[in-house]
Amino acid sequence: MSVLAAADRLAAGSYVPIAILLLLALLLSGAMVAASRYLGRRLKAPGKFTPYESGMDPRGDARDRFSVKFYLVAILFIIFDIEVVFLYPWAVHFKQLGLFGLVEMLIFLGILGVGYLYILGSGALDWDRGGLYERRAGDGAE
Structure with missing residues (x-):
């Protein structure tokens, strides 16, 4: 019984330095914020209120x-x-998956490759052809 009580006191005592550091950090940061608020200059420049x-x-x-x-x-x-x-978990477990895992990943990459070729063929990434939703002259939106 006394061994368990000593272990409990030791475990509780090991958190005391962490609690002290946490308290010091909170006090120091609070003091810095308060000092900045009360001692700092207050400039009312109009540029401060515009979005960046x-x-x-x-x-x-x-x-x-x-x-x-x-x-x-x-x-x-x-x-x-x-x-x-x-791809990442497949690469991690590549040796355990063997040939079956390789074939499955090649099918997956093939499907994505076909999708990528479709994207390139449809001009979805071609910014020089004009946007999909461009303003037209005379539509009233100017």
């Missing part, structure tokens, strides 16, 4: 129409990113 646009002045409406190709590229990225998610 990569160092350029924002112009136009944020709800402008833009090409659907941006969505298409995002979807294609997700599809081929998921392909990598399936």
Whole structure:
């Protein structure tokens, strides 16, 4: 019984330094935030209230129409990113899977390859041909 009590005291005592460090970190960060708030300068510059646009002045409406190709590229990225998610566990267990695993992965890559060739053939990644959703002259959206 005394061995268990000593072990419990030892286990509880091993968390004391971590608790002290956590308390010190919270106190120090709180003191820095308070010092910054009360001692720092308050500048009311109009530039501080404009949205950041990569160092350029924002112009136009944020709800402008833009090409659907941006969505298409995002979807294609997700599809081929998921392909990598399936390839990684296959590569890790390649030796255990043997020839069956190799054939299955070649079929999977073949299906994705056909999809990729379709994407290239349809011009989905050809940005020079014009967007899928471009403004037309005279449609009233200017």
